Amino acid sequence: MLSGVATARPIVDAIGIHKHFGALHVLKGVDLVVSERELVFVIGPSGSGKSTLLRCCNRLETPSSGSVMVDGIDLLDRRTDINLARQRIGMVFQQFNLYPHMTARGNVTLALRKVAGKSRAEADELADAALARVGLAEKAEAYPLELSGGQQQRVAIARAIALEPRVMLFDEPTSALDPELVGGVLAVMRSLREAGMTMVVVSHEMAFARAAADRVVFMDHGVIVEQGTPAQVFGAPQQERTRAFLRQLDH
Amino acid sequence: MTDWDRFVFTFFNWKVMAEYLPKIVEGFILTVELALLIVVSGLALGLALAVIRSFGIRPLNWLIVFVVDLFRALPPLVIIVLIYFGLPSLGPAPSGFVSTWISLTLVLAAFAEEIVWGGILAVPKGQWEAARSTGLGFTATLTHVVLPQALRICIPPLTNRTIAITKGTALGSVVAVAEILSVASGAVAFSSNPSPLTLGAIAYLILFIPVVAFGRWVETRFAWKR
Numbered sequence: 001m002l003s004g005v006a007t008a009r010p011i012v013d014a015i016g017i018h019k020h021f022g023a024l025h026v027l028k029g030v031d032l033v034v035s036e037r038e039l040v041f042v043i044g045p046s047g048s049g050k051s052t053l054l055r056c057c058n059r060l061e062t063p064s065s066g067s068v069m070v071d072g073i074d075l076l077d078r079r080t081d082i083n084l085a086r087q088r089i090g091m092v093f094q095q096f097n098l099y100p101h102m103t104a105r106g107n108v109t110l111a112l113r114k115v116a117g118k119s120r121a122e123a124d125e126l127a128d129a130a131l132a133r134v135g136l137a138e139k140a141e142a143y144p145l146e147l148s149g150g151q152q153q154r155v156a157i158a159r160a161i162a163l164e165p166r167v168m169l170f171d172e173p174t175s176a177l178d179p180e181l182v183g184g185v186l187a188v189m190r191s192l193r194e195a196g197m198t199m200v201v202v203s204h205e206m207a208f209a210r211a212a213a214d215r216v217v218f219m220d221h222g223v224i225v226e227q228g229t230p231a232q233v234f235g236a237p238q239q240e241r242t243r244a245f246l247r248q249l250d251h
Numbered sequence: 252m253t254d255w256d257r258f259v260f261t262f263f264n265w266k267v268m269a270e271y272l273p274k275i276v277e278g279f280i281l282t283v284e285l286a287l288l289i290v291v292s293g294l295a296l297g298l299a300l301a302v303i304r305s306f307g308i309r310p311l312n313w314l315i316v317f318v319v320d321l322f323r324a325l326p327p328l329v330i331i332v333l334i335y336f337g338l339p340s341l342g343p344a345p346s347g348f349v350s351t352w353i354s355l356t357l358v359l360a361a362f363a364e365e366i367v368w369g370g371i372l373a374v375p376k377g378q379w380e381a382a383r384s385t386g387l388g389f390t391a392t393l394t395h396v397v398l399p400q401a402l403r404i405c406i407p408p409l410t411n412r413t414i415a416i417t418k419g420t421a422l423g424s425v426v427a428v429a430e431i432l433s434v435a436s437g438a439v440a441f442s443s444n445p446s447p448l449t450l451g452a453i454a455y456l457i458l459f460i461p462v463v464a465f466g467r468w469v470e471t472r473f474a475w476k477r
């Protein structure tokens with residue numbers, strides 16, 4: 001996937017990212033460059049800065065320094081309309097974060113109507129199509145509390161993809177799910193990937209990474225320690241810290 | 252006269268009651284008007300203050316917190332008396348009705364602001380983040396995602412406060428508002444019989460039992476749909 005797009009503009013181009021929370025230095029100069037249609041998988045111990053890095057990619061966190069370009073838009077430029085830019089960046093959270101007072105369809109249509117300016121009829125149509133893509137066409141009228149965790153997460157994915165983003169950011173999308181519900185969410189993610197979606201995934205689902213990732217990035221203490229194809233990183237890790245992390249995962 | 256007869260004569264004297272019923276009805280209507288005005292303006296002002304506060308403009312928020320704490324701390328009667336007897340020395344001379352309306356509106360607004368603000372804070376951060384990540388702006392997120400959830404959280408305490416403060420309309424009797432209590436105690440003085448107070452109590456029940464029932468209905472109506 002990396003070859004052939006070498007001349008194309010990367011979708012995510014985050015360079016030299018530092019992030020401080022008060023005295024805490026959480027990201028210490030991270031570069032994350034993601035090409036079109038690439039699936040980058042981010043792993044690392046708790047507290048290593050994975051979520052913070054992901055959140056810098058849609059400015060839910062503002063980096064202390066560095067530059068973040070997404071689809072050619074400078075997210076850190078004051079003149080950038082961040083709300084417009086965020087339409088191109090889908091995000092899926094560990095806790096789903098569906099709006100509990102709205103149906104599945106309502107969750108998906110809100111941004112379509114209020115941000116993308118679609119009419120109610122248009123938005124409903126797009127929402128139903130997005131819900132169909134995640135296999136929940138028949139749940140359009142259901143409220144989040146009526147859905148399983150796995151179904152809620154798939155609605156959250158539908159909410160993001162309905163806006164036709166250029167890249168999808170996943171922050172531990174299956175960590176809050178009962179084991180038997182994980183497969184359904186991963187299947188949806190795989191189908192997105194097959195449809196050519198550019199994705200950055202923070203997750204502990206190593207089997208999924210092996211099967212679907214183009215590149216695996218290992219982070220620790222706010223830096224990228226090692227990255228490469230799944231075969232390289234999982235099969236022949238170069239750094240001791242990576243080996244230690246992978247060893248401890250096996251247990 | 253037995254004790255029972257004396258009790259009935261004192262508190263359920265039909266003759267006295269019949270005589271003063273029309274006056275009590277007038278007082279009832281006035282109380283309803285006053286209560287409605289207080290509820291509408293108090294809740295609207297409280298909601299508006301909470302919304303303004305959520306924009307996080309520092310000096311403005313200090314002012315809001317100060318004013319809200321002030322009106323939560325002062326006894327409502329003190330505010331009514333200050334406005335009714337104090338304001339005229341500065342120029343405007345509001346009637347007892349207007350003084351009571353303004354005072355209780357400010358008190359209700361103060362409590363409502365605190366309750367709604369608490370509701371806004373109780374909405375998980377993830378709701379803001381999810382909405383913002385789809386490109387919704389701050390105001391759109393507040394109106395479409397956060398406030399609907401915050402208000403649902405607020406409904407029980409808000410109903411309780413509203414009822415408690417609206418009952419303060421009886422304080423208007425101190426500044427010559429012809430509301431239920433004032434009319435009833437006037438009638439007691441005239442007739443030398445406390446039965447009008449019984450009527451007054453019944454009038455308050457007729458006024459507030461539906462309000463309490465309405466509060467309950469709102470609570471169940473807006474509970475999460477499951």
Ligand SMILES: Nc1ncnc2c1ncn2[C@@H]1O[C@H](COP(=O)(O)OP(=O)(O)OP(=O)(O)O)[C@@H](O)[C@H]1O
Pocket residue numbers: 021024026044045046047048049050051052053
């Ligand atoms: N808003 C915040 N304020 C202060 N500290 C924060 C904030 N967000 C994150 N941190 C800190 O930054 C560090 C990195 O957090 P981050 O959530 O990015 O880690 P992570 O790699 O995603 O961990 P996990 O696997 O547990 O999700 C942690 O020490 C965390 O406590």
Ligand SMILES: [Mg+2]
Pocket residue numbers: 050051052171172
């Ligand atoms: Mg995290």
